[in-house]
Amino acid sequence: MSDINPFENALKQLDEAARIMHLDEGMHEVLRTPKRVLTVSIPVRMDDGRVKVFIGHRVQHNDARGPYKGGIRYHPQVTLDEVKALAMWMTWKCAIVDVPFGGGKGGIACDPKSMSEHELERLSRRYAYMISDIIGPYVDISAPDVYTGPREMAWIMDTYSALKGSISPGVITGKPLNIGGSKGRTEATGLGVAFCVREGAKKLNVDLKSARVVIQGFGNAGTYAAKFLKQMGASIIAVSDSKGGIFYDGKDGLDVEALIEHKTRTGMVRGFRNAREITNKELLELECDILVPAAYENQITKDNAENIKAKMVAEAANGPTTPEADEILFKKGKLVVPDILANAGGVTVSYFEWVQNLTRDYWSYEKVHDMLEGKMVTAFNDVYRTAEEYKVDMRKGSMVLAVNRVVDAIKARGIWP
Numbered sequence: 001m002s003d004i005n006p007f008e009n010a011l012k013q014l015d016e017a018a019r020i021m022h023l024d025e026g027m028h029e030v031l032r033t034p035k036r037v038l039t040v041s042i043p044v045r046m047d048d049g050r051v052k053v054f055i056g057h058r059v060q061h062n063d064a065r066g067p068y069k070g071g072i073r074y075h076p077q078v079t080l081d082e083v084k085a086l087a088m089w090m091t092w093k094c095a096i097v098d099v100p101f102g103g104g105k106g107g108i109a110c111d112p113k114s115m116s117e118h119e120l121e122r123l124s125r126r127y128a129y130m131i132s133d134i135i136g137p138y139v140d141i142s143a144p145d146v147y148t149g150p151r152e153m154a155w156i157m158d159t160y161s162a163l164k165g166s167i168s169p170g171v172i173t174g175k176p177l178n179i180g181g182s183k184g185r186t187e188a189t190g191l192g193v194a195f196c197v198r199e200g201a202k203k204l205n206v207d208l209k210s211a212r213v214v215i216q217g218f219g220n221a222g223t224y225a226a227k228f229l230k231q232m233g234a235s236i237i238a239v240s241d242s243k244g245g246i247f248y249d250g251k252d253g254l255d256v257e258a259l260i261e262h263k264t265r266t267g268m269v270r271g272f273r274n275a276r277e278i279t280n281k282e283l284l285e286l287e288c289d290i291l292v293p294a295a296y297e298n299q300i301t302k303d304n305a306e307n308i309k310a311k312m313v314a315e316a317a318n319g320p321t322t323p324e325a326d327e328i329l330f331k332k333g334k335l336v337v338p339d340i341l342a343n344a345g346g347v348t349v350s351y352f353e354w355v356q357n358l359t360r361d362y363w364s365y366e367k368v369h370d371m372l373e374g375k376m377v378t379a380f381n382d383v384y385r386t387a388e389e390y391k392v393d394m395r396k397g398s399m400v401l402a403v404n405r406v407v408d409a410i411k412a413r414g415i416w417p
């Protein structure tokens, strides 16, 4: 990760959209500022008996269109400004796929890889307790993000339910299936990315069957994006994770299923059969058709944007491209499918999960898959059309579309008192 401040980038994107759409000054000011920010210090008894204090945040950016919605991230580099940016991006994301949520985000600065399961459980439960007064199924609904998953969601749901005295599955999404999770939620972000890549390829006249794809990051989003893009006929020629990258340009690219098995067994993509090791810099600058950044913020910057060879950049991660890099990519004629569209499949199926929790009516995988496809294709076309209308790139198009939808809701509800 770099020291570029993600909240400043998020504000630049908003300011640019405000300029393009001649946004009313008051509305602009409302959207620049999160509605509520909570920082908590979380004492945890570690396995060796010592007490360690972790800093956590929950940021609620905007709830004009519905309850705050957004994941919780565990990472050593979590900062309040990062969580504020991620919360704002959630507001836009939910508006773009038109689900009735606002935007929020949580994060704890910790190194989950160096903690035991018991320590992580105590951390998650104590954090849930400390934010319990400001969350709820109709108020603020959390979900997984970097280094959190169904296990953490279950602990948080259980803690919240215990505190409130009734089982409350709708307080969090991304839960395990047996306690109210939705079929298809785990793979939703990657599948949504694949649908966007498919739609983008049509616009570029790129045949997915002969397309070469590079994926940075092999966590939840990257893994499933690789899997579904491969199923759609593309060749995945390079991937990386925090321990390094691999490149294999043979016929049909990497065997993704075997690679997932290799990563599960060894904890890294490196060392996969026949693949050559490459650096992160080499990976981003590889000759390919589609680049999928699926790791962290600020990976494509003014320092490397000139060297990106892919025709399309589909942002599975949140905030991987800085505003300066965006300008460079646009000038070079690249199609950037922005994060708030490309990775919105996750929150879309979170919405489906929440609906299932509230109605106690559970859907088939096919229904989730088809509903997600419908939402993603509609959102892609809405963004594409807005970008054409305003003669801007898809990032700006997506921002204008989202800000419009949120501002409409704020105006309809009115400023009270």
Ligand code: GLU
Binding pocket: 069, 070, 071, 072, 093, 141, 142, 143, 144, 145, 146, 173, 318, 343, 344, 346, 347, 348, 350
């Ligand atoms: N953390 C994911 C994101 O950034 C999912 C959020 C959700 O499902 O609420 O979109």
